[in-house]
Amino acid sequence: MTETTLAPPEVQAEAALFLAVEAELIDDRRYAEWLDVVADDFVYTVPVPVTPDSPFAPHHDPEALLLDESKESIRHLWFRRLEADMHEFAWGENPPPQFRHFVSNVRARETGEPDELLVRSNVLLMGRRQSDQPRYITAERFDTLRRTPAGLLLARRHAVLDQTVIDFPQPRVLL
Amino acid sequence: MADADSDVTVPRRVWADGDVHKRELARIFRTCWQFVAHDSEIPEPGDYVTRRIGRDSVIVTRDETGQVRVLLNTCRHRGVPLCRADRGNTSHFRCSYHGWTYANTGELRGVTFQRDVYGQGGIDKSELGLFQAARVDTVYGLVFATWDPEAPSLEDYLGPMRWYLHTVFGKFDHGLEAVGPPVRTMVRANWKPEGENLSGDGYHTFVTHQSAVELGLFASQDDLARMAAVAGPRFTGRTVHCGNGHTMRIQRMPLTVDAPAYFGYPREMWDEFDRNLSEAQREAQSCLSVGHGSIFPNMSFLENFKTNVDKQGDHARYIRVTLRYPLGPAMTEQLWFLLQPRHADPEWRRLSRLAYLRTNGPAGMFEVDDTENFVGITEAAAGDVAADLPIVLDGGRHHPPTPEEAGWPGDVADGDRTEKTIRAFHGRWQELMS
Numbered sequence: 001m002t003e004t005t006l007a008p009p010e011v012q013a014e015a016a017l018f019l020a021v022e023a024e025l026i027d028d029r030r031y032a033e034w035l036d037v038v039a040d041d042f043v044y045t046v047p048v049p050v051t052p053d054s055p056f057a058p059h060h061d062p063e064a065l066l067l068d069e070s071k072e073s074i075r076h077l078w079f080r081r082l083e084a085d086m087h088e089f090a091w092g093e094n095p096p097p098q099f100r101h102f103v104s105n106v107r108a109r110e111t112g113e114p115d116e117l118l119v120r121s122n123v124l125l126m127g128r129r130q131s132d133q134p135r136y137i138t139a140e141r142f143d144t145l146r147r148t149p150a151g152l153l154l155a156r157r158h159a160v161l162d163q164t165v166i167d168f169p170q171p172r173v174l175l
Numbered sequence: 176m177a178d179a180d181s182d183v184t185v186p187r188r189v190w191a192d193g194d195v196h197k198r199e200l201a202r203i204f205r206t207c208w209q210f211v212a213h214d215s216e217i218p219e220p221g222d223y224v225t226r227r228i229g230r231d232s233v234i235v236t237r238d239e240t241g242q243v244r245v246l247l248n249t250c251r252h253r254g255v256p257l258c259r260a261d262r263g264n265t266s267h268f269r270c271s272y273h274g275w276t277y278a279n280t281g282e283l284r285g286v287t288f289q290r291d292v293y294g295q296g297g298i299d300k301s302e303l304g305l306f307q308a309a310r311v312d313t314v315y316g317l318v319f320a321t322w323d324p325e326a327p328s329l330e331d332y333l334g335p336m337r338w339y340l341h342t343v344f345g346k347f348d349h350g351l352e353a354v355g356p357p358v359r360t361m362v363r364a365n366w367k368p369e370g371e372n373l374s375g376d377g378y379h380t381f382v383t384h385q386s387a388v389e390l391g392l393f394a395s396q397d398d399l400a401r402m403a404a405v406a407g408p409r410f411t412g413r414t415v416h417c418g419n420g421h422t423m424r425i426q427r428m429p430l431t432v433d434a435p436a437y438f439g440y441p442r443e444m445w446d447e448f449d450r451n452l453s454e455a456q457r458e459a460q461s462c463l464s465v466g467h468g469s470i471f472p473n474m475s476f477l478e479n480f481k482t483n484v485d486k487q488g489d490h491a492r493y494i495r496v497t498l499r500y501p502l503g504p505a506m507t508e509q510l511w512f513l514l515q516p517r518h519a520d521p522e523w524r525r526l527s528r529l530a531y532l533r534t535n536g537p538a539g540m541f542e543v544d545d546t547e548n549f550v551g552i553t554e555a556a557a558g559d560v561a562a563d564l565p566i567v568l569d570g571g572r573h574h575p576p577t578p579e580e581a582g583w584p585g586d587v588a589d590g591d592r593t594e595k596t597i598r599a600f601h602g603r604w605q606e607l608m609s
Contacts, residue, residue, distance in 0.1 A: 046538075050356045053263030064355020067538050068529055073485065077533055077540055081386040089385040092543030164261065165508060167361035170546070172538040 007108040007117060015108035015119045015145060018152045023101035023123075026174050031079040035071065039146055039155040042071040046139075046175065049164045060160055066171065078172070097169050098134075100126040108145075115147045116155070123159070129169035138162045139175045183602045188562035190365040190553050195608075196504040202607045203472050204229030206323040208332045210474035210498055211235045211245055213512060214316045215352035221264040221279060224356075227500045227508070228320060233308070234258045235318065238280045239266060245308035245320040246281045257305070262356060268305075281305040315344035316351055316514075317496070319470075335584035336417035336470065342456045343466060343478050343494065348447045349517045351494065354528065357510040358537045364549040365556070366473055366499040366507040367604075372545065373467055373475035373497070375414045375424030375596030378570055383544050391483040392534055394428060394464070398482045398490065402438050403430040403462075410464055412591025413577055417584070420603025422596035423468030425459055428480075435461035439480045439492025441523045444516065455582030468596070471603055473499045477535060484530040491523075491530035505553045511537045568601070570594035 007015070018037075025034040046067040047060040069078075081090045088094065102124040109118045121141050128134040144156035159175035189195055211226045212235045223236035225248060232248035234257065248256045250270040257268035257277065267284065269276045276285035283300040290297060308320035312329035314337060319329055330337065344351060362369075372379065381388060391398075399405045412426035430436070435457040437445050452460060459466070467477040477495045484491060493513060500508040513531050515524050534541050555561050571593025577583055588595055 048355050048358050051259070051261040053260035053265075061355045065528070065532065066358050066536070068532050070485070073529075073533055077390060077392075081390060081540070086386055086389060089389075090544070091383060092545075092547040165359040165361050166537070170538070170543050171358075171360060172540070172543050 004109045004111060004118070007110055011117065012106065012108050014152070015117060016103075016106040018145060018154075019103050019106060019119070019121055019143070022154060023103050027100050029082070029096070031075075031082070035075055035079075037152070037154055038071050039148075039153040040071055042074075042155060042157075044069040044074065044157045044159075044174070046159050046161060049161045049166070051164050058160075059162075059164070066161075066166075074174075092170065095130060097130075098126075098128045099173065102126075111144075117145045117147075119143045119145050123175055125168075125173060125175060127169040127173065132169070135168055137166070137168045137173075137175075141175060183568060183598050183605060184565050185568060185601045186563050186565050187552075187556040189556075189601075189604075190367060191504050191556035191562065193504050196501065198608055199501060200229050203604070204501065206321065206326065206607070207472050208310075208312075208319045208321045208326060208329055208470075209472065210317055210470060210496070211320050212318045213351070213353040213496070213514065214243070214313055214318055215350075215517075216262070216356070217243065219264065221266050222262075223258065223265065223279070224262045225258050225260065226510075228308070228322065230500070230502060232256060232258075233320070234268070234305075235320075236279045238278070240280075242280075243311050243313065243318055244279065244281055245311050246277075246279075247306040249306075250275055251283065251303045251305060277305050281307045315340055317344065317474075332419060333421060333470070334418045335415075336419075336421035336423070336468075338456070338584050339415065339417065339423050339459070339466075339468065340476075342452060342459045343476060344514075346448045346451045346456075346460065347444075347516045348451070351514040352517050354513040354515055354524075357498075357512045360509050360511070360537050361502075362507045362509055362546060362550065363505055364507055364546070364553040365504060366501040367600075368549040368552045369497075369499060369507075369509070369545070370469055370473060370475060371597045371600055372549070373477065374422045374469040374600050375467070375591065375593070377412050377414070377424050377426060377591030378593065379548075383548060384541055386544070387534070387540055390540075391487075392481050392540075394480070394482045394490070398488075399428060399430060401488065402428075402490075403432050403436065405429060406431045411589075412464075413583070413587055413589055414571070414574075414591050414593050414595045415468075415583065415585045415587040416596060416599035417586075420471030420600050421469065422599050423466065424591050424596060425466045426464040426591055428462045428464045430462045432462060438462065439490055441520050444519070453582075458581065459583065469600065471600065473501070479530075479535055481530045481534050484533050485526060489526060491526040493527045493531035493535070495531060495535055505557070509537075568594045568598050 048064040049060050105122040107120045111118045124138045126134045139159045139161045142158040146153045146155040217237045220239045234246045252275050255272040274287035281304045283303045309324040311320045407429045414424045465479045469475040480492050482490045496512040498510040574588040574590030577587035
């Protein structure tokens, strides 16, 4: 990620508020509204975590992915089956797991593209399956936010997990 | 082959009991051949990955002569693990405690301050190499190891299963490669329920995966009609037990074709499949819907075909290998490998990867639904009353044997909504545990 200029304070606040509301929409399962704040060319990727043998290598494989989704794949393969007419047979999510995002350390940077911001943030996600005790997973997110006449849209999300062995109710999550 | 799976009674305690788990470690994981790595993960001398056999941490490494070694990851001196990373490259392993140093053949090369500590004569290094697997062998790029010096050869262990592995892994001119390191997930389930399922359970599909059916991930009549003349509404399947608990299910799409057709693979690869497969093997691959099975005890493979994964009307195929470490009666670490033909077209590889990740990948829709069953099975089996209650495993007993003219080796039946392969798994499991 190129280190470019930090955006001014009012843009930082705007980005942080966008991410807080975006997380609220997921946590509230307001999926149609979430899709409204996501760009049509949205790509969501999570690389495969790994424990490297060198302090100079990352804790993930930059070439290999655990998640690779588009707006359409999330709409169709994630959200559609949770609608009222299909939810009964989404067995792994019935009853639905509960998720709660805690988003922090938001840093918005200008990218050189006039309408785009690169926003890094940390996320802690609580996941709870049925009556199990909650479990937690953390990641750093590298988002691209795009300024449009309709407001900011999430155009890209790349989330790098902090766990090598993923221990969470399901790895199929929007970090 | 004798019907080794005829009578088997399985109480639910096998999924949750601590004593059963301990006995499995001794009777199964210390004796059976087990998958440890794909050879493309360690192509060069010095390359290594760390894995487990049972609960033991092992280093799988290619030594300086090119031989693959499976070394117990604990210093012979005082027990510290030599390798802490998931993968890397080194010619030697040096212990962080007192500095004992081993070549990647496992041989002990250096003992620090040897005369000070062990006297003028030193210590007999030849007796203190890293403990290593008794046998290591590779079939179609799949590296297996066993601790048991009395174990049969891998060839004998696999028996007729090798013929089926050839259909999945052996049909490519340039072999397969693992795409990145395996994903590792912790599942709060016993290691066996997922193995039972992948051994050949064609019965659960339309219930557990009903939402996948409704969302178009299984080929519909319209999808089929885009590929070839549709022969009928019903997919057909066979299930096979190859002895030693190795099993497979092969399901075929109802299509009429003039010559073997390997839908889901790039058309330019079909000639090499024709060349590399026998006539009976071509029959097992032609119009394949899904093929999956298990190498006893804890490795499974899946060659699957999915439609409409990225754009309406597309279809793709992928090969997945999974491996389950039995960390506790109700705790399993699962490793997930995507294997792709080395020289396939990049666009095909992209679509194959998307199809995998969105369906049978660790974060795929199918796995969310399957995993809930396996976790639930384990939880329910922890009850005292439930523990004694046997499960029902009679499905498919009436399925007719596949005619010998088909040329498929092993104990094969026509029909894949069956518990045949699960009886085979537990039959072998009971032999080893008794």
